[in-house]
Amino acid sequence: MYVPPHFDEQRKDVLHDLIDKNALGILITNGRSGLDANHIPFHLARNEGSHGVLHSHVARANPVWQDIADGDEALVVFRAADAYISPNWYPSKHEFHKQVPTWNYMVAHAYARATIRDDERYLRGVVARLTRTHEASEPTPWKMTDSSKEFIDTMMKAIVGIEFEITRLVGKSKLSQNREQRDIDTAGQKLSERGEGVVSDAMKIVSAAKTPA
Structure with missing residues (x-):
């Protein structure tokens, strides 16, 4: 991923937070059958390994767990939010007319090594x-014991676990950091009015960091 210095996000806790809040990742593998992508929910164990470990499961019918082997490298992409930015939102555009449309977004790329975990306890x-x-946010949270043991046992047999030890984390937060503060503020306000609160709120933090102490 191309990451200009002003969009580079290296703070591990920030990237871990992004993963936790956006747990459905895109698992990209290059196994025996070639490139493949699967959309899978992950649980991040922050304190395992040097960068964290991603725990997941797939349907046994999904060939991905047989297409890759223990130790194979994979890439998991987690996307927080994205938003189109019109140059008309920049006050500087109306003075200099040297702006173009762009797209703001926040992503984390986790490079990891796979371990197939085909065991019921895992x-x-x-x-x-x-x-x-x-x-957790449900009024009455569902738990596995809400279903019969026989049903859960059958479901467990229909899935396979895959563990991914993260070897490298790459983050990109493209939030108009390369713009003037007035441009960031106005574009962020436009996004807020459109209901794009995640990107808008992140841009407010970027703007605050530009404010002189």
Whole structure:
């Protein structure tokens, strides 16, 4: 991924937060059958390994777990949000007429090595953690014991686990950091009015960092 210096995000905690909040990643592999991409929910274990470990599962019918081998490198892409930016939103455009449209976004790329985990104990742990995390905001969170043991046992047999130890994290937050503060503020306000709050709020933080102390 091309990352100009002003868009480079290297803070591990920020990238981990992005992954936690946007858990559906794009798993990109280059196995025996060639390039493949799968959309998979991941659970990030921040304190495992040097950069964290991603835990996941796929349907047993999905060939990806047989197409790659232990130790193979994969890339998992996590996207927080994106928004189109019109040059008409920049006050400087109306003075200099040297602006063009662009797109703002925040992403994290996790380069990782795979380990196939075709064992029930691992799978139950992954499913339980994913469930606890994403059911937490529900009035009555669903848990595996809500279903019969026989049903859950059958479902466990239909999935396979894959663990990804992150070897490198690359982050990019393209939030108009290369623009004047007035341009950032006005574009961020336009996005807020359009309901694009994630990018708008992030741009407010960028603007605040430009404000003299």
